[in-house]
Amino acid sequence: MATDTAIRTEEFQVNMGPQHPSTHGVFRMVLTMDGERVVDCEPHIGFLHRSMEKMAENRLYIQFLPMADRIDYLSSMFCAVAHCEAVEQFMEIEVPPRAKYLRTMFMELNRIASHCIFFGVFALDLGAVTPFLYGFRERELTMDLLEMTSGQRITFNYVRFGGVAADLPESFFPAVERFIKVFPGRVTDYERILNENEIFLARTKGIGVVDAARAINYGWSGPNLRSSGVDFDLRQNMPYEAYGELGYEPVVLPNGDCYDRYLARILEMRASHALIKKCMEGLPEGPTQKEKVSKFPKLPAGEVYVRVESPRGDYGLYLVSDGTDKPYRYKLRTPSFNNLSMIREMLRGVYLADIVPIFGSLDVILPDVDR
Amino acid sequence: MGVIARLPVYWERLPGGGIITTNLEKVLNWSRASSIWYMIFGLACCAIEMMATGCSRYDFDRYGMMFRATPRQSDLMFISGTITLKMAPRIRRLWEQLAEPRYIIAMGSCAISGGGFYYDAYSVLKGIDKVIPVDVYVPGCPPRPEALMHGCLKLQEKIKRESLTKAFGNFKEDQAPRERLDGRWILVK
Numbered sequence: 183m184a185t186d187t188a189i190r191t192e193e194f195q196v197n198m199g200p201q202h203p204s205t206h207g208v209f210r211m212v213l214t215m216d217g218e219r220v221v222d223c224e225p226h227i228g229f230l231h232r233s234m235e236k237m238a239e240n241r242l243y244i245q246f247l248p249m250a251d252r253i254d255y256l257s258s259m260f261c262a263v264a265h266c267e268a269v270e271q272f273m274e275i276e277v278p279p280r281a282k283y284l285r286t287m288f289m290e291l292n293r294i295a296s297h298c299i300f301f302g303v304f305a306l307d308l309g310a311v312t313p314f315l316y317g318f319r320e321r322e323l324t325m326d327l328l329e330m331t332s333g334q335r336i337t338f339n340y341v342r343f344g345g346v347a348a349d350l351p352e353s354f355f356p357a358v359e360r361f362i363k364v365f366p367g368r369v370t371d372y373e374r375i376l377n378e379n380e381i382f383l384a385r386t387k388g389i390g391v392v393d394a395a396r397a398i399n400y401g402w403s404g405p406n407l408r409s410s411g412v413d414f415d416l417r418q419n420m421p422y423e424a425y426g427e428l429g430y431e432p433v434v435l436p437n438g439d440c441y442d443r444y445l446a447r448i449l450e451m452r453a454s455h456a457l458i459k460k461c462m463e464g465l466p467e468g469p470t471q472k473e474k475v476s477k478f479p480k481l482p483a484g485e486v487y488v489r490v491e492s493p494r495g496d497y498g499l500y501l502v503s504d505g506t507d508k509p510y511r512y513k514l515r516t517p518s519f520n521n522l523s524m525i526r527e528m529l530r531g532v533y534l535a536d537i538v539p540i541f542g543s544l545d546v547i548l549p550d551v552d553r
Numbered sequence: 554m555g556v557i558a559r560l561p562v563y564w565e566r567l568p569g570g571g572i573i574t575t576n577l578e579k580v581l582n583w584s585r586a587s588s589i590w591y592m593i594f595g596l597a598c599c600a601i602e603m604m605a606t607g608c609s610r611y612d613f614d615r616y617g618m619m620f621r622a623t624p625r626q627s628d629l630m631f632i633s634g635t636i637t638l639k640m641a642p643r644i645r646r647l648w649e650q651l652a653e654p655r656y657i658i659a660m661g662s663c664a665i666s667g668g669g670f671y672y673d674a675y676s677v678l679k680g681i682d683k684v685i686p687v688d689v690y691v692p693g694c695p696p697r698p699e700a701l702m703h704g705c706l707k708l709q710e711k712i713k714r715e716s717l718t719k720a721f722g723n724f725k726e727d728q729a730p731r732e733r734l735d736g737r738w739i740l741v742k
Contacts, residue, residue, distance in 0.1 A: 207595060207596070208640055208643075229637060231639065240673045248669070
């Protein structure tokens with residue numbers, strides 16, 4: 183078509199972020215556009231690089247425990263559990279069964295809180311405000327439960343080496359019963375708002391399709407990977423804490439588009455709800471903290487790699503100790519970073535309006551990317 | 554007349570209506586304080602609490618606070634989270650884009666002083682007030698929604714105290730703290 187009379191368009195650049203409501207924090211994309219089409223996207227990260235890994239190497243293990251909550255603040259419990267599990271593996275201690283169940287239950291509650299935010303924010307990015315209010319309504323329910331046990335709303339600081347900080351208070355039991363009773367109905371509300379909404383379907387179905395091979399090649403994990411048809415969930419494949427006893431069937435969806443990534447999280451909320459129910463039914467009696475565990479442990483030299491299934495995927499912690507009371511190397515393998523790594527390839531050739539659903543459906547969180 | 558009762562006015566009942574006597578400054582400040590539009594701009598953990606405050610249970614809207622997506626339409630910016638050295642010049646630019654009168658609430662200990670990142674983080678700015686002026690500090694890590702709302706009420710009080718004869722907003726451009734903004738940052742201890 184390269185004739186003299188053909189209409190020629192010029193490429194131009196659009197800057198998106200770091201201050202943009204739908205970049206979920208501070209993420210910058212420099213987009214090269216040809217009309218409405220994205221030709222190229224250059225992602226810039228590091229606006230929230232808080233030097234977490236280096237801080238961990240300069241602190242005692244217990245001193246970093248509250249900071250671990252802040253690595254990924256939507257799933258604080260998971261980061262803290264990974265930190266404690268790593269230290270426990272070095273110390274070769276077994277956590278009491280009640281503490282294991284409590285950790286599992288609070289991790290699942292935290293997962294629900296995180297997915298509620300995803301539901302709200304993803305819909306808000308697409309222009310629907312009501313789901314945002316709905317998502318936060320249920321998040322407050324989970325926050326109540328977490329707060330009455332740990333005393334904090336977002337950064338719980340609840341897990342300890344060899345157990346958890348506190349047993350459940352009396353008021354927890356009626357509250358969790360109410361939560362278990364009302365929550366499935368609320369998820370049905372979510373589904374009725376969005377699942378068959380025509381605008382929502384038009385903006386998410388068949389957008390940003392990623393097949394299984396590409397997802398694996400980029401190191402995807404979590405609901406993103408499972409919505410591309412890969413049956414891999416650490417809760418099932420490499421059970422930790424109480425997941426082995428409880429059993430878990432992962433949510434796997436075939437299509438790998440934005441809609442499936444959204445649906446995977448909605449279904450995971452139901453699965454987490456079932457796990458919480460199981461946890462409360464099978465909650466063993468006994469202590470919540472193993473006795474005589476040093477609070478200021480001096481770990482033997484060696485290395486350990488711990489993986490937990492956070493709401494965003496496979497959260498890994500590679501801890502190297504040189505025999506002192508501080509870590510020698512504290513390497514984090516955060517799921518958001520790997521999930522985000524495909525953004526350049528995913529955005530090439532899509533329309534400008536599809537950027538927001540694609541980016542939103544990945545459910546990345548920037549402190550998890552930048553550490 | 555619940556709303557009017559809170560304004561320092563003289564209200565005279567007349568048949569078929571009434572006359573309200575007050576001064577312009579009070580009315581202007583009252584209306585400004587009752588419709589603070591804030592910018593939806595989240596940095597870190599505190600942003601989640603900011604969103605929670607704007608949502609169902611806590612509900613900012615009843616104070617007339619609505620979120621806007623651009624600095625040019627907003628009066629208030631929450632600095633909600635850790636400010637890294639890479640982000641600080643961008644926040645400064647956002648502040649410059651806010652139309653006056655503009656207000657800043659530093660939310661959480663990271664925005665106030667660097668918080669947990671004060672001692673051993675190499676990439677964190679130790680307090681947003683090194684870059685832009687702050688009106689209200691809300692401590693906490695992160696602050697509860699109630700604390701944030703208390704901060705906003707304090708800001709309303711502050712706005713109501715302001716005078717027309719002086720410029721709105723407490724800081725002029727040249728009074729604002731200015732550090733090296735040409736990309737090379739020197740931190741002042």
